[in-house]
Amino acid sequence: MANEVMAGMESNAINPDIARERLKATFDPLELTHIFDGGKERTTRRKELENLLFSDPLFCLRDNIYLSTSDLYSATMARSVKLFRLKQDQKWSEDDLLLALRLIRDQNCLSLHHSMFLPALERLASDDQKARWLPLARRYHMVGTYAQTELGHGTNLMELETTATYDKATDEFVLSTPKLSSIKWWPGSLGKTSNHAIVLAQLVVDSKKCGMHPFMVQIRSLVDHTPMPGIKLGVIGQKMGSNHNDNGFLFLNNVRIPRENMLMKNAQVTRAGKFLTSGPNKANYATMIYVRVMILSWSFGAISAAATAAIRYSSVRRQSSLAPGQEESQVLDYQTQQYKLFPTLASGYGFFFIHKVLSAKYKAMLVDMQSGNSKALPEMHAWSSGMKALITDITTYNMEICRRSCGGHGYLRASGLSDMVCEAFPLATVEGENTVLYLQVARYLLKQIAKALTGQQTTGTTEYLTMNEASYICPLQKPVDCRNPDFLCEVYKKRAYRMVLKVAQALQRDMESGKEQAVYMNNNLQPLVRMATAHCYYLAMRSYIEGLASLQVSPPARKILDKLCCLFGVHYIVTLSGDFLEAEAIGLEQLQWLQELELQLLAEIRPDAVTLVDALDFHDETLSSAIGCYDGRAYERLYEAALKEPMNQTEVDPAYDKYLKHLIMEGAQSKL
Numbered sequence: 170m171a172n173e174v175m176a177g178m179e180s181n182a183i184n185p186d187i188a189r190e191r192l193k194a195t196f197d198p199l200e201l202t203h204i205f206d207g208g209k210e211r212t213t214r215r216k217e218l219e220n221l222l223f224s225d226p227l228f229c230l231r232d233n234i235y236l237s238t239s240d241l242y243s244a245t246m247a248r249s250v251k252l253f254r255l256k257q258d259q260k261w262s263e264d265d266l267l268l269a270l271r272l273i274r275d276q277n278c279l280s281l282h283h284s285m286f287l288p289a290l291e292r293l294a295s296d297d298q299k300a301r302w303l304p305l306a307r308r309y310h311m312v313g314t315y316a317q318t319e320l321g322h323g324t325n326l327m328e329l330e331t332t333a334t335y336d337k338a339t340d341e342f343v344l345s346t347p348k349l350s351s352i353k354w355w356p357g358s359l360g361k362t363s364n365h366a367i368v369l370a371q372l373v374v375d376s377k378k379c380g381m382h383p384f385m386v387q388i389r390s391l392v393d394h395t396p397m398p399g400i401k402l403g404v405i406g407q408k409m410g411s412n413h414n415d416n417g418f419l420f421l422n423n424v425r426i427p428r429e430n431m432l433m434k435n436a437q438v439t440r441a442g443k444f445l446t447s448g449p450n451k452a453n454y455a456t457m458i459y460v461r462v463m464i465l466s467w468s469f470g471a472i473s474a475a476a477t478a479a480i481r482y483s484s485v486r487r488q489s490s491l492a493p494g495q496e497e498s499q500v501l502d503y504q505t506q507q508y509k510l511f512p513t514l515a516s517g518y519g520f521f522f523i524h525k526v527l528s529a530k531y532k533a534m535l536v537d538m539q540s541g542n543s544k545a546l547p548e549m550h551a552w553s554s555g556m557k558a559l560i561t562d563i564t565t566y567n568m569e570i571c572r573r574s575c576g577g578h579g580y581l582r583a584s585g586l587s588d589m590v591c592e593a594f595p596l597a598t599v600e601g602e603n604t605v606l607y608l609q610v611a612r613y614l615l616k617q618i619a620k621a622l623t624g625q626q627t628t629g630t631t632e633y634l635t636m637n638e639a640s641y642i643c644p645l646q647k648p649v650d651c652r653n654p655d656f657l658c659e660v661y662k663k664r665a666y667r668m669v670l671k672v673a674q675a676l677q678r679d680m681e682s683g684k685e686q687a688v689y690m691n692n693n694l695q696p697l698v699r700m701a702t703a704h705c706y707y708l709a710m711r712s713y714i715e716g717l718a719s720l721q722v723s724p725p726a727r728k729i730l731d732k733l734c735c736l737f738g739v740h741y742i743v744t745l746s747g748d749f750l751e752a753e754a755i756g757l758e759q760l761q762w763l764q765e766l767e768l769q770l771l772a773e774i775r776p777d778a779v780t781l782v783d784a785l786d787f788h789d790e791t792l793s794s795a796i797g798c799y800d801g802r803a804y805e806r807l808y809e810a811a812l813k814e815p816m817n818q819t820e821v822d823p824a825y826d827k828y829l830k831h832l833i834m835e836g837a838q839s840k841l
């Protein structure tokens with residue numbers, strides 16, 4: 170038996186089931202890989218970086234599962250420092266660095282430095298301040314975090330309690346977290362790593378509150394890394410995942426900083442203590458929009474990694490058989506398994522395109538804002554909030570489905586899936602809790618429908634609110650129409666329109682009945698979220714189509730991409746069919762066609778499933794999944810991983826000598 174196991178381990182043969190899968194492909198995966206990488210040259214560059222990083226054991230992530238939290242932090246720090254040295258020594262571009270971070274699944278201690286500290290400096294600091302701090306931050310002399318959330322408040326920024334009081338006598342701000350609930354709580358890289366923080370605090374000038382503003386605060390010594398006077402900080406404790414990240418707390422006890430340390434792009438306090446603003450009302454919220462757009466890209470990475478591991482594993486896992494007497498079937502052949510995994514895959518592919526579309530719009534808005542035009546800001550806030558909420562909802566839900574689709578092995582950390590899921594879960598919370606973000610979308614939609622109902626034209630993402638519902642004819646007139654993504658998009662649009670209208674009318678009725686606004690708003694909060702979600706599905710479908718339309722690809726690649734887009738559209742109509750029927754966007758006949766088409770699409774995608782995840786081209790080290798490796802050798806790798814487990818390094822565990830032995834021995838004696 171042992172010999173048989175060892176023989177299996179020694180052979181490097183690729184699993185025959187997964188090898189056969191690749192022969193069935195109808196398209197060239199490399200073509201799609203180039204699209205995901207941003208071009209052929211970027212694929213080449215990625216491979217170079219993969220070779221460089223993964224030839225060094227420091228960057229091998231799969232052994233992280235054996236480490237204690239402090240060892241994990243230490244290993245992550247070693248990796249981070251090495252990575253940033255490589256960047257400097259090898260003169261990597263910023264794109265190369267972002268790529269390298271993606272390859273190590275952002276397992277680095279300076280993640281907040283890159284994802285928020287630098288972006289916040291770029292967006293909130295004046296030109297002089299940027300000239301002063303950015304070079305230091307880019308060289309990692311200043312290592313920073315973004316400290317906004319407090320123990321008592323994360324969502325409600327108006328009620329943040331940290332204060333920055335201007336002291337005219339000394340030309341300084343005095344920063345203070347006056348109560349337990351005011352201490353900064355959660356910022357990534359705060360507990361042990363950062364020596365600076367952009368602290369978001371209520372500005373107080375002449376005893377007047379002037380709103381939330383950002384302040385540069387040095388929190389640790391640049392000589393020995395000890396906390397600066399007046400500062401107490403540490404880590405907040407073990408989390409469900411991402412324990413390499415030292416999310417921290419920060420007490421500020423009358424910490425003095427020079428007036429010039431207020432980030433002054435959007436507002437200034439003069440030497441004489443005059444408060445001036447120079448940007449739009451919520452200009453200091455700019456970093457949050459940026460990160461919300463980024464989160465779409467992170468979600469794409471997270472959901473596609475989970476789909477890759479689950480689909481590869483499902484192609485090599487055999488369990489029961491489809492017909493009596495046959496050999497056991499690959500679990501990927503069960504329709505139920507396809508139903509779990511292919512809509513997830515289709516969603517992951519979609520998020521790539523949705524991110525591309527939104528990111529381009531966001532960049533265009535930034536250009537406009539530089540020339541003083543911030544007209545697009547409210548729509549961009551609603552759009553980015555909505556997409557962040559919907560896409561992270563779908564991502565976290567479907568990643569857990571992927572994990573469960575791997576049966577028991579999905580629960581093993583060596584499968585990689587449990588860690589992937591736990592790392593992704595907070596996406597629904599960070600950068601605005603999803604319900605709260607849907608409610609921001611709802612606020613925007615109510616303003617737009619009010620315009621539409623008073624005869625004004627709405628534009629952009631809400632242009633449809635001026636639709637004439639009476640002239641709506643369901644575009645799905647025969648079964649084949651259900652394969653047309655544009656038609657499906659019309660259906661999503663109709664459902665969104667009806668839901669917005671319905672909620673707006675309910676609110677109007679409640680208002681006219683004399684109820685207080687606070688009461689009727691709360692009584693309609695859940696419908697508001699539902700209506701916002703419907704709008705977000707429409708936008709997601711629209712962007713998926715728009716992103717695909719802009720691609721130059723071969724007919725076979727186009728065919729499979731269109732199928733995925735169609736599956737995405739069909740799947741969520743069928744899943745949420747009650748809404749679509751209620752909105753009269755479809756009838757029962759159309760629902761039947763869509764249900765049949767969904768199953769048909771599962772079967773059509775089946776032969777390409779493994780190649781579709783191969784096209785995403787995750788390196789085995791990035792995936793860190795014993796069951797999701799390219800070669801499909803799931804059992805061999807699970808067994809190897811078990812052998813590495815620290816508890817297996819001794820035949821008899823010390824706990825036996827300490828405890829169990831006595832019980833067993835006593836039992837033996839009493840028998841005598």
Ligand SMILES: CC/C=C\C/C=C\C/C=C\C/C=C/C(=O)SCCNC(=O)CCNC(=O)[C@H](O)C(C)(C)COP(=O)(O)OP(=O)(O)OC[C@H]1O[C@@H](n2cnc3c(N)ncnc32)[C@H](O)[C@@H]1OP(=O)(O)O
Nearest residue numbers: 317323324325326451454467471547550592593599600601
């Ligand atoms: C694979 C990787 C896996 C895992 C990674 C995991 C973790 C690491 C990632 C990231 C690190 C996380 C960092 C953070 O979380 S930082 C903290 C982020 N915090 C938040 O996002 C707070 C959420 N709250 C808010 O954004 C606001 O408070 C809220 C929008 C909810 C309400 O704001 P406020 O109370 O000030 O305003 P209202 O009175 O409701 O008015 C709304 C009004 O304001 C306009 N608005 C709101 N936000 C913005 C914005 N960002 N930009 C522009 N305009 C904005 C909105 O349009 C309304 O305008 P109007 O209707 O005209 O009044």
Ligand SMILES: Cc1cc2nc3c(=O)[nH]c(=O)nc-3n(C[C@H](O)[C@H](O)[C@H](O)COP(=O)(O)OP(=O)(O)OC[C@H]3O[C@@H](n4cnc5c(N)ncnc54)[C@H](O)[C@@H]3O)c2cc1C
Nearest residue numbers: 315316317318322323324355356357595599600601602604
């Ligand atoms: C892993 C992780 C990393 C983080 N990193 C950072 C960081 O680097 N920097 C930083 O500053 N912060 C960070 N945060 C904090 C994060 O931004 C907040 O946790 C998030 O904004 C949610 O706020 P909250 O925790 O106050 O939730 P709460 O607002 O307390 O939410 C609790 C519940 O109340 C509901 N709720 C709240 N307000 C309303 C409302 N108005 N209407 C209806 N329902 C409502 C929510 O929907 C939710 O169900 C991080 C958090 C996590 C988990």
